[in-house]
Amino acid sequence: MRKPVSAFAVHAVLALYTALALFPIILVIMNSFKAKRAIFNTPLTPPMPWNFDPIGYSKVFGDSAIATYYMNSITVTVGTIFLTLLFGAMAAWALTEYKFRWNTALAIFLSIGIMVPIRLGSVSIIQLVSDLNLINTLTALILVYVAQNLPLAVFILSEFIQQIPRDLREAGRCDGLSEYNIFFYIILPLLRPAMATVAVFTMIPVWNDLWFPLLLAPTGGKQTITLGVQQFLGQYITDWNAVLAALSTAIIPVLVLYVIFSRQLIRGLTSGAVK
Template identity: 35%
Template sequence: MKKKVNKTIIHVLLILFAVVQIYPLIWLAGFSLKDNIEIFGGNVAGLPRHWKFENYVSAFTQAKVLEYFINSVLVTAVTIFVVVLLAATSAYAIERMIWRGRQTVMKLILLGLMVPIHAALLPLFMVLKNLHLLNTYLALIIPYVAFGIPMAVYIIASFLSSLPKELEEAAAIDGCGIFGIFFRVIFPLVKPAIATVAIFTYISSWNELMFAVTFISKQEFKTLTVGIMSMVGAYVTKWGEIGAGLVIATVPTILIYLLLSEQVQKSLVAGAVKG
């Protein structure tokens, strides 16, 4: 009986925690289907009295959310691909190959975790300006990759250290070269760690605002976060359209987590067992 009571209490607490976490998403969805009259008329938290699906149409057509969305997808996808490729190869070279100074190189890479993003804003702006890269996709991709690599290398290297080296020895006996061993044997085994890196990199790139505001001023290169911020008017702000833009920006994050959550859990479990 005591175990049943404890289990019931745990379930109730978990349900309450889930409701607290999910409610903001439900509120945002309802908010995006209201107009200013209803929002400022006292119905902020309740369901819409008049479902304004036109807010989504207006967000895509007038507010150019679709253009911002495509820019964010492009920048984020390239960033994730480059971070995963560079971090996986670097972590493999550091963790599985024997060469002088590899631990020193690892420490230098991890020093990147200690660099505040705000401290790098002005130097990056000057470098990108001198290289004529402002108002380009590279103005965002390069800093995102640079700040994403240290954590990615640490995660993948930690996962690689738990794999038996006999796998590589067997592949070498079968005639695989270094690239064959990495891409055919090791890379498929580190999918949980790669999924974790992909999610962390996605969240940091997709939601980033400071670099995007500073390095991008042209309309055609603005990402979704900057585009939604620019929807706030000087005199009139259509909050329902902003809510629609926020929903559009949130849905990909939820979908990506649902697709990769199992791999992330495997990576966390592997790290816990190793620890």
Template identity: 35%
Template structure:
């Protein structure tokens, strides 16, 4: 039996393997070029004048030419939009993580009547396309007096983020060992103290996954601001971008600079944390 070729490569021959791997490599490189080219063209165009963009769209720019960015800085509300996005995303994420951890802790650490039903309640929220409920949401926000107020966004995002967060964190909290908790309870620590001082430091990894899964859709969302927010000073970045793109239609240099600035924060974080982003954003789809 030892004479039997035992690896794939032996049977194929080295040439065949190289040919096949070469073809795969070519496909991958071509795909990567297609994926990155639009982003690079956007970045390069941000440093060009409109004439330069029209004349040589693929040419290398003079990166010291910041005219477009100065224009954005001086003439538009861009910084305001950016700040609003930070506020809305930050507040929503804080609420999601606090409330999500509370629910997950109760569901994961205690046995009580109705726990199964409550978990089902959260999971149901995971699958419902909330966009289709925009009319009742609009009326609800009006009745609460928070139309044209960023609280409307923060509340909707929090509610949207909770199901996946509770789902991820309950599973994780269940797997934590009981010993520490029992020992603390013997020492007479209160339930709140056990949660805060002993268990919470252990759930940080699950919090990171839940945070990444939610932060990208919230930061990028355009639909809910479109319906809830009219006041220009309250707009988030994706929504503000639509105003901005409408105002500068003919100044392509400024348009590309605006797109580049909007894309920059998330691309920068993605490059640093690509592995966490990929696993966080696909974790809902991978069993």
């Protein structure tokens, strides 16, 4: 076999690109712990005892409701994932298991949302949410995100349910289990791996979204962390310590979670790469 592409060249390209991907993130986190003078004079040096200054962080945690924003984001993301998985699995089960007249039509109807972005309906969503008296509530965000994520969830979960052996449910029916019990006690536990994939697809866009928080819950302490940081940055744009600290506050938790779950996440992305 001929000598393949030089291993050195391959590593050089990958390492260079990795550095390019990480450099901005590291630069921000590094400088967020430094005094203002050090940020400007020696931006590439890591924080050391002589240039350390956490003033930015005391501003971020002192002046803004960052903890509230975090709670809002967690509530919205967890609520969305829970309802998307529950409603999505229920619908996927009914569509794959039961025969009824409008089955195919309903499946096509639900799959439209995979390709058409819900954002295009914003004009009417905001009207609807205000008619329901849900402006500036997390409920509005959760409902919109569930609607946005259901189509892909139903699609992925249906594919998965089709692979569950038929005997399992037939056995349940023979034992006299109701349809509800078959779903909740036999099918749902088996769906766990597929649910992890759906949760990954749901979590990232919901956590990072700026559009719907801006439209539906822009004030009243109901901002998500993404919007909260955006508003904070707008206010403090000239205070570099505060800006760098705010950016790091938003980056670090995501990075920690990412490093912990990256294996599952990438596996989810690669196995469910059907979108």
